[in-house]
Amino acid sequence: MEKLFEKLKKLTTPTISDRGKMYFVNKKAELTTLIKTSDKITIESRVMGSYENIYYVDITYFEGNEKKEENLVYECDCLNFLENKKPCKHIIATGIAADKEIEAGNIYFKKNREFKMEEEVLDIKRKEAEEENDLFENLQKNLGIKKAISKKSIYQDIEKETIKKFKERLLELKNKIENDEISDLEKTEYKLELELSQDTPSMSTLRVKAGEKKLSYVKNLERFVHQVARGKSYEISSKNVYNPNIHYFNEIDKKIVENLNNYFSNKEKFGMHFNGYYVKLQGEPLNPMLGEMIFSAVENKKTIKFGNKTLYVTGEREPVFAFQKDKSGREKIIIRDFSVLSPTSCYFNLNSGISNIVKFYKMSSIEWEIINTLTEGNKSEIEFLNEISGKLVNEIIEVLSKYEIPIAKVTEEYGKVNIFVEEGNRKNKLLIMLSCLEESVKIDGKYFIPQKNKKLQREISEDFQENADAHFINIELQPERVYSKKLRKFTHKQLKSDDIMLEIDRNKFLKIADIIDEKYSENVNINVSDKVRKIRRVSVQTNIKFLENEFFSVNFNIEGIDEKDVETILEGVKNEEKFITLSSGELVKIANKSSEEMIGIVDAISDLKIGENRISKIKVLQLAQVSNSINEELNEMEEFKELFQKIKNRENKESSNIKAKLFPYQKIGFNWLKNMYDIGFGGILADDMGLGKTLQAISLISEIQLRNKDLFGIIIVPTSLLHNWKEEFHKFSDIKPILVEGAASVRKELIEKVEKGILITTYQTFRNDVKNYKNKKFDVAILDEAQNIKNVSSLLKKATDKLNSSVNFALTGTPIENSIMELWSIFDFILPGYLDSITKFRKKYKNSLNNPDSKKIFNLKKIVSPFILRRTKKEVLAELPEKVENNMIVELSSEQKKLYMTYVKQAKKQLREFDKEENNNLKVLAILTKLRQICNSPQLFDENYKDKVAKIELLKELMPDILGNNHRMLIFSQFLGTLEEIKIELEKEKVKYFYIDGSVKSKERMEISKKFNSGEGQVVLISLKAGGTGLNLVGADVVIHYDPWWNFAVENQASDRAHRIGQKKSVQVIKLITEGTIEEKIIKLQEKKRTLSENILEKNNKSDNQKSKDIFEMNERELMELLSLEK
Secondary structure, three states, X not given: OOOHHHHHHOOOOHHHHHHHHHHHHOOOEEEEEEEEEOOEEEEEEEEEXXXXXXXXXEEEEEOOOOOOOOOEEEEEOOHHHHXXXXXXHHHHHHHHHHHHHHHOOOOEEOOOOEOOOOHHHHHHHHHHHHHHHHHHHHHHHHOOOOOOOOHHHHHHHHHHHHHHHHHHHHHHHHXXXXXXXXXXXXXXXXXXXXXXXXXXXXXXXXXXXXXXXOOEEOOOHHHHHHXXXXXXXXXXXXXXXXXXOOEEOOHHHHHHHHHHHHHHHHOOOOOOOOOOOOOOOOOEEOOHHHXXXXXXXXXXXXXXXXXXXXXXXXXXXXXXXXXXXXXXXXXXXXXXXXXXXXXXXXXXXXXXXXXXXEEEEEOOHXXXXXXXXXXXXXXXXXXXXXXXXXXXXXXXXHHHHHOOOOEEEEEEEEOOEEEEEEEOOOOOEEEEEEEXXXXXXXXXXXXXXXXXXXXXXXXXXXXXXXXXOOEEOOOOOOOEEEEEOXXXXXXXXXXXXXXXXXXXXXXXXXXXXXXXXXXHOOOEEEEEOOOOXXXXXXXXXXXXXXXXXXXXXXXXXXXXXXXXXXXXXXHHHHOOOOOEEOOOOOEEEEOOOOHXXXXXXXXXXXXXXXXXXXXXXXXXXXXXXXXXXXXXXXXXXXXXXXXXXXXXXOOOOOOOOXXXXXXXXXXXXXXXXXXXXXXXXXXXXXXOOOOOHHHHHHHHHHHHHHHOOOOEEEEEXXXXXXXXXXXXXXXXXXXXXXEOOOOHHHHHHHHHHOOOEEEEEEHHHHHHHHHHHOOXXXXXXXXXXXXXXXXXXXXXXXXXXXXXXXXXEEEOOOOOOOOHHHHHHHHHHHOOOOOOOHHHHHHHHOHXXXXXXXXXXXXXXHHHHHHEEOOOHHHHOOOOOOEEEEEEEEOOOHHHHXXXXXXXXXXXXXXXXXXXXXXXXXXXXXXXXXXXXXXXXXXXXXXXXXXXXXXXXXXXXXXXXXXXXXXXXXXXXXXXXXXXXXXXXXXXXXXXXXXXXXXXXXXXXXXXXXXXXXXXXXXXXXXXXXXXXXXXXXXXXXXXXXXXXXXXXXXXXXXXXXXXXXXXXXXEEEEXXXXXXXXXXXXXXXXXXXHHHHHHHOOOOOOOOOOOOOHHHXXXXXXXXXXXXXX
């Protein structure tokens, strides 16, 4: 057989071959597997690389394969192999090592599974065999057997006599152990504290303290860990003895012991020897392997002391590469200033100022490999690379992009302030550290590095002084030894800390924590050390299992909490409190689960209790969205594993029965709808207006009908869209839908007769005919413009509740217009029960309306997101021009202003005279409507008004510029009288126009659309309610909203008559707003509603933290503000 080395060196460069030989000579390659089966040889190795990095190599060699390019397969996880796919020095070294072992005959043959044995091992085996034969002969004598029989027969006879007794003894022993076993609840917690110390200039060591209340240093850490792992006692001192029968470790400390035991069991194997030091080390030398073991155990859970510093290990991703501009303004990529735990560790901290708090992050192994390759692990090389990287920026970006390494961008925004709480040096005192760490912020998958928020840091410091009588503590820093080029020698530079350290009384922490949380909750992180007494972290454990009949059991436990405090903690979680006060006065914080996850669990399980909680399958789906641990457990259950895979891994096929080429995003939408239908779930297709929701729905129905010729479905649409849906079916498919229209008797007869096909009816007609559908079972039901059922108490909503369908879908560009209650209404149609009853849902989220950034709203988004598919035009249509929106402010004419103010005084008087016990909604609306009429058309309010009208004058000024440059426009108003006034002006100017209001029939509207889009006319006048949906008017590129409506979504729908598929121009949307009137208040109200909607549906959560209200939710003071003329 040709040697592996000879084959491998032909596939790489001589330089790599030589380096591989040196690696073998220096014993850096360790074979872990060498197996020969038939003509196949499998080799695995572990190779120690530069900076003590460990690389893993796999080689498979087929001796009998004549195709030379296929008889050798090799792989290494080093960067060189990942880039070139050719044998690297680690593979070469492994090949040489394998050749040597094969020559020595040290091959493990799989057929007999035995290694070649040393002679002494064979002697032991022979001796054991002789002893077994002696035992067998004695058994024959004792049983009186003279006839030679097999060992097997003898053992079978003995078994019949003894096995029963043996089993009984085992059972007795098991029962005894179980009865004597003491649960952790009855034991005392045995605590661990971790410390790092600098024993020599080049060596740090790990020391561990252990004990119940008073902790002592563990002198022989390896022996202690070994005894604990075996369940044995261990004496640290005469007064400090660990006894497994009376002590227990919390989950974090258990993990530390487990990792330390793993380390001590394997350190010999990896050559972790630390002998020959001239000084006696106080603890276990902190080598790379030990560092990784400890840091991974305490990640996000426990702090480590290091001299006068506290180490926080987050394990979070923090980019090491960042964009930065040089002095000339040219962009370059730099490696940020950081320090690593060890030369091979992925844990690092940012050198962003001097602080007693050191926060460690975790980078990927490939990220570390790239940095080492670029800089050879040398800090001066990093500085040099940062200087010249502007010349290599594209090459660096290419490499980083290939391996998906994030690059942060420095922004002008200010970052958060971190508050670290430590035990004070004096009795009943706490130390507070305010630190501006330069951590990045992740937004939409991208990282941004903010500026240090020193202003906020000072404000918080002032709050501590004012509300907690805090006083400053000087931070003493050791001078840094630096080299002075000027003096040509090393000098000491006094370092200054950017941190602020304060001391407060322990009993004042709760008060100041509440103040800080209320004022700065979104801009502050509070970190309480686990060493702080009377302020501790607790862990929550959850696990789930299937019961029967679609029910599941969720086991819920809170570590170390009395039963009487459980309700207090759950209530605190519901109220989104960061710290919770127990009955004893102790302050606790849940450490191992995010507040979002805890709120999600508490909200999903209504009557959550310690121990077993029985929940339905639909609730399990909710939990899967908010709890990572439960999601992972469900992914191991066959039923959910298959379900989750179907949800995540949907098909990407073309619609095979549609007469149109779908846009890529429409193809995704079609496959999403089909996937949801196949797994039996409904969904909301919430694409922006104009993106073709109708076409995607028709594609779904056509695809289903291919498999099911007897498909029975129903589509419910607004009246104005009934014929539009029919036309779309004819245009894009061979399906002939059945329109449910005509007299009531005709409709009833039609419904009774039909058993298959697609029915299309209107909301109003369906409501009137709902009894006729009682015995009908549909395969699929679709609501178009599903916001029509947003009112949970409306007759329309109650009618759709009675619809009997296997799968329900909703199409709407605005699933939320005014309130998240509207989202519940639509979800109650597509997935009944998923968002609880209306009463529970309202109770759960009523307080969250005050804060659109609430964690409850964040969780709600996660819960509903799998069942909503929403794409905006900006995301999916590069060929669709952007909308340009402008508000044009116009001042009321003098006579208009007098009329407005006169009525405002009258309105305020009427408002005060209302009986507050009565429902005055209609009276309020009447007052506001009259004010809006004065802004638009004073003649509608006062027939004798003869003066100028501000908006008409503005429109007359705008029209020549718009129409003279070949633009065409749509004008929307809610008042028919206003449209009549505009008609008069258009006729005066001899402008050709079309007119659409509620009296214009659906067919006539479609004719107007065709004519206008083909070039006829210059203007279309439309009443807002009649033209808000169902019209395609891409012939216009200017949209004028003559008067604003309370709801921004209604206006957007109207604007989208022009801004939709087929539009080839930029669309300008102009809103005419009268200054200092109710119209300006309406615009502000629109913005509040837009914020609430975006927080649930949009990817970029931006909020003004204001309450989104309907006009009838306002109090008297707010109504008075609406009536004012002030800005």
